[in-house]
Amino acid sequence: MYQTTYHRASSVDEAASLFAKGSESKFLAGGQTLLPVMKQRLAGPSDVIDLGRIKELQGVELSGDTLTIKAATAYYDIMTNADVKQAIPAIAYLTSVLGDPAVRYRGTIGGSIANNDPAADFPAALLALGATVKTNKRSIAADDFFQGLFTTALEDGEIITAVSFPVPAKAGYEKMRHPASRFALTGVFVAQTKSGDVRVAATGASQTGVMRVPAIEAALKANWSPSAIDSVTISANGLLADIHGTAEYRANLIKVMAQRAVAAAR
Amino acid sequence: MSTVKLTVNGKAVAVDVEDRTLLVQLLRDHLNLTGTHVGCDTSQCGACVVHMDGRAVKSCTMLAGQADGATITTIEGIAKGDELHPMQAAFRDNHGLQCGYCTPGMIMSAIDIVHRHGGKLDEATVRTELEGNICRCTGYHNIVKAVLDAAGRMKVSQAAE
Numbered sequence: 008m009y010q011t012t013y014h015r016a017s018s019v020d021e022a023a024s025l026f027a028k029g030s031e032s033k034f035l036a037g038g039q040t041l042l043p044v045m046k047q048r049l050a051g052p053s054d055v056i057d058l059g060r061i062k063e064l065q066g067v068e069l070s071g072d073t074l075t076i077k078a079a080t081a082y083y084d085i086m087t088n089a090d091v092k093q094a095i096p097a098i099a100y101l102t103s104v105l106g107d108p109a110v111r112y113r114g115t116i117g118g119s120i121a122n123n124d125p126a127a128d129f130p131a132a133l134l135a136l137g138a139t140v141k142t143n144k145r146s147i148a149a150d151d152f153f154q155g156l157f158t159t160a161l162e163d164g165e166i167i168t169a170v171s172f173p174v175p176a177k178a179g180y181e182k183m184r185h186p187a188s189r190f191a192l193t194g195v196f197v198a199q200t201k202s203g204d205v206r207v208a209a210t211g212a213s214q215t216g217v218m219r220v221p222a223i224e225a226a227l228k229a230n231w232s233p234s235a236i237d238s239v240t241i242s243a244n245g246l247l248a249d250i251h252g253t254a255e256y257r258a259n260l261i262k263v264m265a266q267r268a269v270a271a272a273r
Numbered sequence: 274m275s276t277v278k279l280t281v282n283g284k285a286v287a288v289d290v291e292d293r294t295l296l297v298q299l300l301r302d303h304l305n306l307t308g309t310h311v312g313c314d315t316s317q318c319g320a321c322v323v324h325m326d327g328r329a330v331k332s333c334t335m336l337a338g339q340a341d342g343a344t345i346t347t348i349e350g351i352a353k354g355d356e357l358h359p360m361q362a363a364f365r366d367n368h369g370l371q372c373g374y375c376t377p378g379m380i381m382s383a384i385d386i387v388h389r390h391g392g393k394l395d396e397a398t399v400r401t402e403l404e405g406n407i408c409r410c411t412g413y414h415n416i417v418k419a420v421l422d423a424a425g426r427m428k429v430s431q432a433a434e
Contacts, residue, residue, distance in 0.1 A: 013275065013292040013338040035339075042295075042334050043316050055292075057339060083328075107405025109319060109382065112328040113335070187317065189404070 009051035015060055019143050019166055022056050026164045029054030034166065036079050036118035039110050064117070064168060069094050072174045072201065075141075078117025078167040082106065085116060095136070096273060097178040097196065101128050104182065106189055117167040120152070123159050123217070125247070126190040126210060128182065130217035133170060134208035135196035136178065141169040155215045176201045177231075179272030181264045182211070185251060192252055193260035195220070197268040199231060207265060212257045214245050223265050233266035277337045281306070282350025288337070296340050297321045297332035300347060308348040308377050312407070319406035322378040323347045329385035331405075348377035351384070359426035360384050360419070369419035371410035382406050383420045387427050394424045 012029070016022035026032040033052035035041055036059055044050045058064060064079035069090035076085060076098075085091055086102035105128050106114060119129040120140065133140070133149040140147045143166045152160050161167070175198045182194030191211035198206050205228045207220045226235045241261050243254035252260070277294075278287045281304060288303045300306045300323065312320030314333055321333040324346040351358040360380050363369070370376045386402045387394065399420045400413070408416060 008293045008295075010291070011293050013336055015338065015341065035336075038336070038339065039316065039334060042336065045293075046295075046314065055336070057336075059339060107319075108385065108402055109322055109329050109331045109405045110316065112330050 008045050009048060011045070011052055012054045013057065014054060015057045018061060019058075019063060019168060022058055022061065022166055023143060023164060025054070025056045026166075029056075032056055032164075034058055034121070036115040036121075037081060037113040038118075039106065039114040040118065040122050040124070058117070058166065059115075067091055069174075074098075074172045074174055075169050076116050076172070077169045079115050080117075082111040082114050082116070083108075086111065094174045095172060095178055097180045097198075097268075097271075098132055098172070100271075101132055101180045101196070104128075104184060104189070116170055120170070121159060121161060121167055123153055123155075123157050124190070125156050125213070125216040126185075126192075126194075127217075128180070128191060128194055128210060131191075131194055131196040131208040131210040132172075132180065134217050134219060135198040135206045136172045136175060137198075137200070137206060138173070139171045140167055141171060142167050153217050158216075173200065175199055176203075177272040179268035179270070181267035181271060183260055183264060193257050193264055195223075195261060195264035195268050197223075197227065197265060197272055199227070199272070204228070205231070209261050209264075212246050212261055214247055220261060220265065223261070227269065231269065233269045236262055236266050236269070275338055275341075277341045279340050279342065280344045282346060290337050292336070292338060294337040295333055296323070296325075296335040296337050296345075299337040299340075300332060300345070306347050306349050310374055310377055312374065312378070317405075317407065318375065318378070319382055320375050320378040322381040322406065324381060324385065327388075329382050346381075348380060351380070358384070360387070360423040363419040363423035363426060364416070367415050367419040367422055369411065369416045375406060375408045379403070379406050379408065379416055383416075383423065384427075386420065387424045390424075392424065392428055394421060396421065 030053045032054040067088045068075045074094045082102040092099045138149045178198040180196045182191040193211045207223045241258040243258040246254035246257045248254040310320035312318035316334040
């Protein structure tokens with residue numbers, strides 16, 4: 008790891024001002040991606056601003072039909088939270104199949120979506136549920152937030168403070184886990200909103216990161232059942248292909264995972 | 274350089290380290306607690322697992338500074354004098370190790386698993402929960418047996434306290 012200067016911020020405002028003072032600052036949440044990247048010398052920030060102990064970034068709130076998860080809440084705390092389990096059990100399930108127990112104690116929802124790895128789990132949940140990303144400057148709809156591989160709408164120095172999810176009528180998530188990394192070889196999050204709309208998002212599939220799947224949305228809107236997806240055709244164009252799976256394999260996984268997610272949805 | 278203050282195995286320590294120092298380096302290189310191992314150094318193998326404020330974390334994937342103010346327990350801190358922790362005793366009795374390299378991390382993760390699941394542990398749960406700890410020689414079979422054995426022993430020793 009290159010030399011760096013570590014700062015622990017005690018508030019969001021302090022974090023923002025510490026960030027501005029560094030020549031090439033980076034925010035650190037749980038560090039489960041940033042630190043491995045720094046160890047490989049793929050990143051060498053002059054200053055690391057630790058958001059992990061900021062109290063206002065911790066916790067979960069359920070208010071009416073909105074579930075809000077603060078940005079630095081660890082996966083383990085999301086997975087075990089009673090409000091999450093009751094309001095959107097699919098999110099509790101998603102966190103339970105993310106990484107491994109030690110990673111879940113440290114990794115955070117804010118870190119996951121700020122990094123926007125094309126195979127990360129949480130971007131699919133945000134996109135399918137039509138969540139809103141709250142920052143220290145503004146609110147950003149999930150549809151506008153994710154902008155491609157490791158790219159988001161965040162400006163330099165902008166800090167995610169929370170994610171608000173509208174509580175759906177039903178939602179489910181299933182993924183084919185890569186056996187070593189536990190990232191999604193392909194994962195699909197399906198959601199039926201309380202107004203009857205259907206949104207479906209796939210991660211680990213597209214070359215441009217998390218994506219909606221309109222063909223499956225249309226099929227499920229007409230008939231919310233796994234069999235409704237049987238006749239859908241997913242094109243392999245633009246899908247990821249690597250040693251773990253071809254684009255055609257991932258196209259098929261989108262269908263299969265979507266069917267399993269619908270079957271699991273509640 | 275920064276001074277990192279933390280409690281390690283019950284003892285308050287203050288260590289001057291470079292800001293880029295990882296928690297595992299602080300433990301091994303500065304405190305000579307070499308029971309915590311570095312296996313893969315890429316957050317996958319779990320040989321470096323320690324408890325921070327009661328949670329099993331990978332000490333190769335944390336800066337020492339992030340642990341400032343925390344309470345750390347390493348493999349060296351779980352026995353009571355000459356009396357092994359029930360998890361250590363169960364690993365010995367069930368032959369849950371061969372080369373022993375992964376064992377400190379296995380034991381620290383396994384204690385955390387028992388704390389979270391208590392008496393409700395079954396074989397499938399142990400196997401799933403150990404996914405962040407990689408062993409290259411035992412085939413896991415005896416490790417799983419040891420964790421299940423220790424879960425019973427830990428319940429007994431908690432009840433006795």
